[in-house]
Amino acid sequence: MTAVEVAGWSYWPAPAKLNLFLHITGRRPDGYHELQTVFRLLDWGDRIGLRLREDGRIHRDGPSVPGVAESEDLVVRAAIALQVTSNCSQGADIRVEKRIPAGGGFGGGSSDAATVLVALNALWGTGLDEDALAAIGLQLGADVPVFARGRSAWAEGVGEKLQSIHLPPAWYVLVDPGVHVPTAELFRSPHLTRDAAPVKIADFASGTVLGNAFEPVLRRREPAIEAVFQALSGIGRARLTGSGSGCFVEFTTRAAAEQALAKLPKELRAWVAAGVDRSPLLDALDTTGIV
Template sequence: MTVQADAAGWSYWPAPAKLNLFLQITGRRADGYHLLQTVFRLLDWGDRIGLRLREDGQIHRDGPSVAGVAEADDLVVRAAIALRNVSNCAKGVDIRVEKRIPAGGGFGGGSSDAATVLVALNALWGTGLDEDALAAIGMGLGADVPVFVRGRSAWAEGVGELLTPIELPEAWYLLVDPGVHVPTAELFRSQHLTRDAKPVKIADFASGTVLGNAFEPVLRRQEPAIEATFQALSGIGRARLTGSGSGCFVEFATRVAAEQALAELPEQLRAWVAAGVDRSPLLDALETTGIV
């Protein structure tokens, strides 16, 4: 993917989605944050972020809000402000978000959008921060932001910030959005959530013995639309939940198999196919600019 500014000064950058191939909660820190283990799998599909540089130091979101989020609260705006503050940059930017990733689905849309702003603006503004510095800024915005900043599928621990890059077999995913959104804080309060799972190793995941998601039984019990989606997917493969959202997926070895399964689903389900990648398309786009 080549990134070049158009006649109006906009350059466009990928913000890939992710899947949690498993997710378990192993405890809680003294500050209340839950400890987890998961595998983040990046996808070749996601949102697109438009950036247009300004010389007046102003940071603005261009276009309508996403899911009614005020401009000052939008993660992409907060990411740009955080980068400007850390780097003491005097430049500004207009930010445009082209959404494809459904909000609340657990596909990481908001976090990925913020990470793309951090990574791309760091290059465009010439602020010169390294990956660790950008990931630290990202952690202040959300626990999932660092994996998108680093741009590699990864084994994750802690609250999601302790990342070990991992190479995964080629796979295609049938993704389904049931269209419901349950706040994460509400899920963490559920009496049905397992918070003390025994820690596992990467080898346990690689062997296929660990594939569950701690939030699945909670959401299936609480949301009929999610339970109905799992039932619809049960005839084509092993359905799984991603993150703490409502998004569901089934893994396939080939694109053909995933698309055949897609064709078998009821038409009313919002579903599509995406490929897993070990390296973010954002990093590929960054390399084409010639400014890194």
């Protein structure tokens, strides 16, 4: 996948992700929860438009999420954080073409912010390395570092301790139930398991570790999510991604995924995406020759 240039704008992929499992193993003294998960990047997601400015201003060309003020938008905050860290005097116009549904647990906002960091680092020539970009990303959100590093990964801590992982080819039927529950509310649920026993990568690779700590909470709380799980049970084992409402079923071939998709009720918002180990954003950077 390459970056696209149109009328002074360059366009960059911001891929979605899945959490192939998610366990909460404890709580830190600062109140944050320790977790274990596998982030799987996808070949589908949002697209970020960037146009450089010489006046140093960061301007959002339309909202990336309705109702979010420009100063609070993660893509704007990402650009400003990169400016400050690198002491860069250049600016940028930022445009977000949304495909990833908000609140689905597919990582849209975090991926958008990471794409702004990584692409502007190249376009501005600020020269920060992957570790530095991931560190900036962590200030913006726990999921931003995995997108900034651009590889599917085993994650621990609050999601910032990442180890690249090779995953077999897979295709996914994804469903967006259209439900958005604030993560803070889910963490307050008495039905949330917060003390799962830590597991190892080998446990996940063997197929014995699946499941998402938020699944029973959301299925109990939201009838729309329970209805999607019931619909997906006819094509395979349904899973939840992140702390959002997004659901998925994994397949070993695209053909199998497409056939399963065709069996689902037409009223579901469902589609197929492929898992990738390397972010399409890194592929786009490679084609530009500016890094």
